[in-house]
Amino acid sequence: MSILSGKNILLGISGGIAAYKTASLVRLFVKLGANVKVVMTPSSKDFITPLTLSTLSKNPVHSSFTNDEDDNAIWNNHVDLALWANIFVIAPATANTLSKMAHGVCDNFLLATYLSAKCPVYFAPAMDLDMYKHESTLHSFNALKSYNNVMIPAESGELASGLVGEGRMAEPETIVSFIENDILEKLPLKGKKVLITAGPTYEAIDPVRFIGNHSSGKMGFEIAKASANLGAEVILITGPTHQKVTHSLIHVIPVISASDMYKAAHEYFETADVAILSAAVADYKPKEVALQKIKKKDPTLTLELEKTKDILASLGAIKTNQFLVGFALETNNELENAKDKLKRKNLNLIVLNSLNDTGAGFKSDTNKVTFIDAEDTVTEFQLKSKTDVAIDLLNKILEHINA
Known part of the structure; x- marks a missing residue:
């Protein structure tokens, strides 16, 4: 049984091409027995549909503070969603979203939920190689680590720009394994x-x-x-x-x-x-154990x-x-x-x-x-x-x- 079984995992998706991988990520979390809910930035919906993620997670997907249906606004409570989560995973985490997280900018539902979270937060960066190594991005990484957020390092590989280098979001299997190992290493009886x-x-x-x-x-x-x-x-x-x-x-x-x-x-x-x-x-056992089944012949039976x-x-x-x-x-x-x-x-x-x-x-x-x-x-x-x-x-x- 995975350490993630029974955990409430909130997946935050920002607007990068790597968002298409989140369908597989949701499936992996669900397969391991986790309860999954998804929040998206508006731009992330250009890369993967809420319907896909809702179907896989078996929960509604939120990307705004209200759902407008038949002119009736339904409030999505970002505070309740943040408190529900045992683990908050932001993947892909674009340079834009990371910068806003680092500086407390709150201009969408995902960021409001992040700023309300009290659970461990993991972020998996995804961007082009020059953006990944830019000083401002490194500053975002360091700031988020200082907030006790945990970075899942990007991998090297072919990027959307056609370049090859560091900045590719970790594969869904790698993200799951990283989170499992990180949780295990921090458990109080690890090694006991x-x-x-x-x-x-x-x-x-x-x-x-x-x-x-x-x-x-x-x-x-x-x-x-x-x-x-x-x-x-x-x-x-x-x-x-x-x-x-x-x-x-x-x-x-x-x-x-x-x-x-x-x-x-x-x-x-x-x-x-x-x-x-x-x-x-x-506390006691029979002093002698009969080798054959004891027949019910006598009105009483005495055991020593x-x-x-x-x-x-x-x-x-x-x-x-x-x-x-x-x-x-x-x-x-x-x-x-x-x-x-x-x-x-x-x-x-x-x-x-x-x-x-x-x-x-x-x-x-x-x-x-x-x-x-x-x-x-x-x-x-x-x-x-x-x-x-x-x-x-x-x-x-x-x-x-x-x-």
């Missing part, structure tokens, strides 16, 4: 490895029966997705679950039992920067259980620089029990949730949690989606590892 455990474990009684629990794995999978979205390489060790992942940065290690999860966690822990153990691991290995405590005992996070699902004396678990297992942070809270716990799409860190700081949250809980957790971890 995050180990996550998720889901239940199944402890065999015989070849067809097991002891398990109601964990769906949703919380762990949301944490894995949030970690990957922040640039981390994720090792997701999961017990049996119906949850799915598509993110390219998430490597799934499927396991069945607590023993399997113990081995996998220890295999990957040494190279991890952060470990988040959210799995609902069985023995403790499983404590994965969290064992990692806490050997951790060096890893930031170790555990979960505590409690039904009574919640805060006291969670603090005790934090200390006993040498954790940096523990996530407490209670089965007494409506909407929290297994199988639900929501959770109500409290974070407790090693400095005894307690942070409580209201009921939220597990997606938002995962984001809160990663933000809390970042606070600590960046402190």
Whole structure:
């Protein structure tokens, strides 16, 4: 899955011959799962039609502050459009448009939207080679970079004038790749490895029966997705679950039992920067596993259980620089029990949730949690989606590892 999937991308098109390439650019963004809207300067419509771009983006295309239909003026709100965008890409960016952007000139809808944008802005210059190297154009480049806008360098090649040299707008595939790589490099967990455990474990009684629990794995999978979205390489060790992942940065290690999860966690822990153990691991397992299916002959069945290995405590005992996070699902004396678990297992942070809270716990799409860190700081949250809980957790971890 691309880092651009689900992102709101606003494409600004100015009036240069390279505007014809924007049809392919819109298609690429849409194919990667982005939501795309287009704004155009009036002159850009001489090179590509709004109808083409609207069809490809599946959204209306704007080039003026009003749409005049049947003498009724409909206002296009450039501020709302700018706030909608997660990423603003201006391609092609002509010398004229770049100069206006650099100097705050606001004489068309695209420029008004640019001046209202609070998201990252990328610009892909397109012009003849002498214009590309002119002092005034270089001044525009430097000014825009000083505003934290990001330049996608032009390429060398045949230009509209017939000359060959630098100034050709980067190809659509290059623009997409540049933006993806730039975003990844700036993500706060880029270069970090995050180990996550998720889901239940199944402890065999015989070849067809097991002891398990109601964990769906949703919380762990949301944490894995949030970690990957922040640039981390994720090792997701999961017990049996119906949850799915598509993110390219998430490597799934499927396991069945607590023993399997113990081995996998220890295999990957040494190279991890952060470990988040959210799995609902069985505390006990049958001491003996029947080799054949146990027949229903007697009115009662007695199973002797023995403790499983404590994965969290064992990692806490050997951790060096890893930031170790555990979960505590409690039904009574919640805060006291969670603090005790934090200390006993040498954790940096523990996530407490209670089965007494409506909407929290297994199988639900929501959770109500409290974070407790090693400095005894307690942070409580209201009921939220597990997606938002995962984001809160990663933000809390970042606070600590960046402190």
